[in-house]
Amino acid sequence: MTWIERLYLPAIFQGLSITIKHLFKKKVSLRYPEVKRAFAAVYRGMHVLKRDEQGRENCTACGLCAVACPAEAITMVAAERKKGEENLYREEKYAAIYEINMLRCIFCGLCEEACPKDAIYLTDRLVPSEYSRGKFVFGKDMLVEAVDQRIDISKRKKVYEI
Numbered sequence: 001m002t003w004i005e006r007l008y009l010p011a012i013f014q015g016l017s018i019t020i021k022h023l024f025k026k027k028v029s030l031r032y033p034e035v036k037r038a039f040a041a042v043y044r045g046m047h048v049l050k051r052d053e054q055g056r057e058n059c060t061a062c063g064l065c066a067v068a069c070p071a072e073a074i075t076m077v078a079a080e081r082k083k084g085e086e087n088l089y090r091e092e093k094y095a096a097i098y099e100i101n102m103l104r105c106i107f108c109g110l111c112e113e114a115c116p117k118d119a120i121y122l123t124d125r126l127v128p129s130e131y132s133r134g135k136f137v138f139g140k141d142m143l144v145e146a147v148d149q150r151i152d153i154s155k156r157k158k159v160y161e162i
């Protein structure tokens with residue numbers, strides 16, 4: 001090394017110049033969760049089990065989503081509707097237990113594609129972080145959408161049609 005190189009000053013200034021250059025560039029990091037990034041219209045995040053216009057659960061427990069799932073992430077137990085439950089479920093059969101293991105899921109969207117009732121839909125919501133593996137198994141309490149917070153899926157459908 002020359003005596004100038006031994007001073008390490010050129011290398012230090014070179015490093016500083018790179019740092020200063022990046023100071024004025026557009027920031028790529030966000031202050032999550034206060035700031036959330038906008039995802040592409042085709043982004044697939046956390047699932048939701050849809051309700052119809054009358055607030056009844058769309059899912060009829062046919063099991064097609066579980067069969068289509070390549071990761072075997074869906075567990076479902078079907079049950080028959082009892083008298084008086086007409087306003088909760090659309091058909092006689094419904095999913096008494098419906099669970100998705102988010103650690104297995106690869107967010108491929110095949111469950112959504114397979115569903116004949118438009119009952120399952122992958123939203124643009126991120127799956128929340130948890131501290132234990134068991135908490136990543138989401139049941140109906142996490143998946144069925146609230147009556148007053150139904151998601152309009154018409155936007156997503158348009159993307160598929162293109």
Ligand code: SF4
Pocket residue numbers: 065068069070071072073074100104105106107108109110111112
């Ligand atoms: S998105 Fe894919 S992997 Fe995840 S539950 Fe649906 S079919 Fe299974």
Ligand code: SF4
Pocket residue numbers: 058059060061062063064065066076095114115116117118119120
């Ligand atoms: S979500 Fe759809 S495909 Fe899956 S069991 Fe319910 S109705 Fe069938």
